[in-house]
Amino acid sequence: MNRFKKLSMLMSMVAATAISGAVKAQDAMLTVVNSVNGTEVALTVADVTALAQATVNTENEFVDAMTAFEGPLGRDVLALVGAEAGTVVLTAVNDYAVEVPYEDFMNYDVVFATSADGEAFSRRDKGPIWVVYPMSDHSELQDPVYNARLIWQLVKVEIK
Amino acid sequence: MRSKLLISKIVFGGVVVVAIVLSISGFLTFKDNIEAMRRASQENISWSATQLERELTRFMDSLGTSRAGTASSTVDINQRFDVLWSRVAVFQRGAVGARLRAYDSEHVVERLFDELKRNEVAVVSIKSFDFTRMANIRAAFFPLSEQLNDLSLRITVGEEQKAAEIRAQMRSSANFALYASVLTVVMIMGALVYFVLEGRRFRKLADVNKALAEDFRNASEVKSRFLTMMSHELRTPMNGVLGLLALARANEDNEEQKDRLDQVDRSANRMLGMLTDILDFAALENTQFSPMEKPFFSNELLLALPELLGPVAIQAEARLHVAAEGTLPVMLCGDATRLRRTYALMITYFLETAGARDIGLKLAYENGVLQARIEVDYIGEGWSPDLLFGERNNSKDSFAVEALGPSVARVLVEKMGGTIALGSTADSKILLSVDVPATAMASKQLKLRLSLRSSPMEMVCKSSIAGLPIDFVDAESANQTEVILLETGIDDEASHVADIRAQSPLAQVFGIGRPKQPELFDFVVEMPLQAEQLRNRVLEVLR
Numbered sequence: 171m172n173r174f175k176k177l178s179m180l181m182s183m184v185a186a187t188a189i190s191g192a193v194k195a196q197d198a199m200l201t202v203v204n205s206v207n208g209t210e211v212a213l214t215v216a217d218v219t220a221l222a223q224a225t226v227n228t229e230n231e232f233v234d235a236m237t238a239f240e241g242p243l244g245r246d247v248l249a250l251v252g253a254e255a256g257t258v259v260l261t262a263v264n265d266y267a268v269e270v271p272y273e274d275f276m277n278y279d280v281v282f283a284t285s286a287d288g289e290a291f292s293r294r295d296k297g298p299i300w301v302v303y304p305m306s307d308h309s310e311l312q313d314p315v316y317n318a319r320l321i322w323q324l325v326k327v328e329i330k
Numbered sequence: 331m332r333s334k335l336l337i338s339k340i341v342f343g344g345v346v347v348v349a350i351v352l353s354i355s356g357f358l359t360f361k362d363n364i365e366a367m368r369r370a371s372q373e374n375i376s377w378s379a380t381q382l383e384r385e386l387t388r389f390m391d392s393l394g395t396s397r398a399g400t401a402s403s404t405v406d407i408n409q410r411f412d413v414l415w416s417r418v419a420v421f422q423r424g425a426v427g428a429r430l431r432a433y434d435s436e437h438v439v440e441r442l443f444d445e446l447k448r449n450e451v452a453v454v455s456i457k458s459f460d461f462t463r464m465a466n467i468r469a470a471f472f473p474l475s476e477q478l479n480d481l482s483l484r485i486t487v488g489e490e491q492k493a494a495e496i497r498a499q500m501r502s503s504a505n506f507a508l509y510a511s512v513l514t515v516v517m518i519m520g521a522l523v524y525f526v527l528e529g530r531r532f533r534k535l536a537d538v539n540k541a542l543a544e545d546f547r548n549a550s551e552v553k554s555r556f557l558t559m560m561s562h563e564l565r566t567p568m569n570g571v572l573g574l575l576a577l578a579r580a581n582e583d584n585e586e587q588k589d590r591l592d593q594v595d596r597s598a599n600r601m602l603g604m605l606t607d608i609l610d611f612a613a614l615e616n617t618q619f620s621p622m623e624k625p626f627f628s629n630e631l632l633l634a635l636p637e638l639l640g641p642v643a644i645q646a647e648a649r650l651h652v653a654a655e656g657t658l659p660v661m662l663c664g665d666a667t668r669l670r671r672t673y674a675l676m677i678t679y680f681l682e683t684a685g686a687r688d689i690g691l692k693l694a695y696e697n698g699v700l701q702a703r704i705e706v707d708y709i710g711e712g713w714s715p716d717l718l719f720g721e722r723n724n725s726k727d728s729f730a731v732e733a734l735g736p737s738v739a740r741v742l743v744e745k746m747g748g749t750i751a752l753g754s755t756a757d758s759k760i761l762l763s764v765d766v767p768a769t770a771m772a773s774k775q776l777k778l779r780l781s782l783r784s785s786p787m788e789m790v791c792k793s794s795i796a797g798l799p800i801d802f803v804d805a806e807s808a809n810q811t812e813v814i815l816l817e818t819g820i821d822d823e824a825s826h827v828a829d830i831r832a833q834s835p836l837a838q839v840f841g842i843g844r845p846k847q848p849e850l851f852d853f854v855v856e857m858p859l860q861a862e863q864l865r866n867r868v869l870e871v872l873r
Contacts, residue, residue, distance in 0.1 A: 230424070231426045232423070232425075233423060233424050263409060263413060264410075266381075292412075293413070293416065294415035294419065295415075295416055295419050
């Protein structure tokens with residue numbers, strides 16, 4: 171591991187610890203755990219909003235038309251716990267979980283969308299977070315394998 | 331043969347059409363397969379239906395466990411309620427929602443959503459130990475549980491059927507594509523075999539045709555040789571007849587007999603002319619014919635024509651005048667004999683056929699082409715020298731005697747690489763333009779002086795340059811002399827050459843023999859006299 175990566179991981183862990191310490195469990199919008207290095211961070215709505223926001227314009231089989239999904243990029247969230255490789259387990263509020271290769275987040279602008287066309291998701295409609303792939307920009311993503319990864323009501327991210 | 335060719339074309343066209351049809355069918359099948367694969371790769375909606383059923387069960391379970399006072403809290407009930415709501419929302423939009431709704435003919439999901447909305451306030455405001463409300467809510471949703479189960483089953487079965495249909499369609503399409511490909515390959519192979527067999531047959535036919543053509547050429551050559559021989563054999567006695575006729579006329583005093591002998595003489599001459607035409611025609615038909623190009627004096631050509639055609643013109647009571655026009659070179663290189671013959675045949679044709687009363691031939695030279703302009707003033711109107719133009723008609727039924735001369739003339743022009751064009755002059759005379767390539771050898775007479783010590787040497791030199799346009803001059807014309815042939819080997823050669831050059835400053839001095847100082851001369855011809863060298867060098871000066 172080179173010196174820059176070590177420093178980056180250290181800073182991420184420091185930031186994660188700082189955020190985590192300030193959040194009560196019931197206020198957490200999203201919990202991010204790196205089981206490889208033992209780091210865990212609980213993000214509130216404000217924390218998620220404070221991250222750099224990206225917009226992905228795409229269609230998928232669960233929306234009627236081209237939709238602008240906005241939220242932090244998945245790789246930015248994973249970076250908070252110093253993730254560098256492995257399998258990412260995404261878990262929904264109903265305990266439904268899918269496993270996603272870490273490379274997906276590096277190869278594509280996978281967004282942890284908190285709103286669609288400017289309207290924030292409620293828990294009754296895929297909220298608080300819907301994992302969205304840029305399917306319109308990459309035809310190879312228009313496949314049931316990736317449809318299954320469009321998990322909504324995301325509450326936990328774990329790197330194994 | 332034609333029917334075979336037609337069959338080949340039909341077979342080829344048929345193969346092309348069938349191949350195109352099969353290709354289009356294959357493309358459409360491929361497109362259908364892609365579409366089927368796309369449909370097969372759609373989201374599995376059975377899972378979504380099952381999830382809805384499952385979440386309803388979990389929500390009802392949360393109400394049940396809370397009532398039992400075990401673990402679940404109102405937060406958990408609300409969370410399950412929201413998740414169930416979100417599952418219903420899946421049915422309301424997107425391609426997945428549309429496909430799910432298509433199965434829900436009994437509007438179970440719609441009724442579930444209505445129930446959710448109806449119980450929303452009750453769920454949101456539920457207290458931890460309000461077991462009565464929990465039981466009421468659970469009872470409200472309970473009937474829908476079984477209906478959702480039926481819906482899930484319908485969706486699962488329906489999707490299985492669709493998947494089976496897609497698989498069957500793809501299998502059928504693949505089979506069709508396979509049959510089409512095999513059929514195309516078989517047809518192409520069949521067509522190839524057919525064309526190979528046809529190719530062999532055509533090659534055999536070509537060999538037969540080649541042999542026939544060879545036979546025909548041999549027969550034609552035999553015919554030509556026969557004509558040549560016959561016309562030659564006939565001409566010899568005809569010359570004898572003409573000679574004896576001339577003698578008979580010279581010794582005949584009786585005017586009436588003289589007239590008759592004149593008529594016989596004209597007829598004999600005409601027959602002799604026709605024999606000459608036949609001889610020429612036979613020679614032209616021979617593929618070995620080629621023009622014999624050599625230098626000739628243009629003036630000789632101009633003088634020969636009136637001499638040759640004068641009697642014919644007199645007999646036809648027509649005037650014939652021949653002249654040079656523009657700067658006609660003194661000497662040209664070409665086939666003078668055939669040129670003379672061509673012009674003679676054309677003029678004879680006009681005299682004998684058109685009823686010409688005045689014929690003028692003007693010769694000019696421009697850009698490597700000898701241009702002959704034959705102007706014909708004839709009696710009557712509308713006549714055209716057709717035999718000199720258009721398609722050559724040598725068929726046995728239509729080949730007239732009068733066509734022999736013009737035919738020979740036009741073929742001669744073609745063989746010499748020339749062209750014939752027909753027009754008219756401003757005063758409505760026929761204007762025939764005959765252009766034949768020729769090389770200008772000399773534009774004027776060369777003034778040449780012989781400074782040789784013996785008469786035999788002079789004769790040798792003169793014979794070497796005989797036929798060239800040379801005007802032999804003596805020392806008195808020193809200023810105009812252009813070439814001097816000076817015999818070498820004398821003691822004071824250098825001073826002699828210097829004197830000669832002083833007298834004729836414009837002249838080139840050619841040394842004949844072996845000079846002591848060759849550099850004093852413009853050109854040296856060694857002895858024994860290299861005649862070809864001398865002639866070529868003089869020709870260069872002439873040009």
